[in-house]
């Protein structure tokens with residue numbers, strides 16, 4: 001789900017590269033984080049805390065890339 005959001009944000013050109021201020025063109029998924037939380041009563045609660053991605057600027061002159069799970073920080077409306 002979160003991945004869909006990242007895809008859409010990138011497709012819509014909403015993510016900005018902090019280095020060259022161009023639109024971030026690509027991302028690579030490197031991990032889905034699913035934190036398993038034990039509540040001690042035998043039930044398992046799965047909490048999806050988001051997914052980690054490598055944001056890749058991919059504009060020709062810029063080699064900026066960053067691994068983050070806080071990709072929303074790069075969104076500019």
Ligand SMILES: [Zn+2]
Nearest residue numbers: 017020057062
């Ligand atoms: Zn860039």
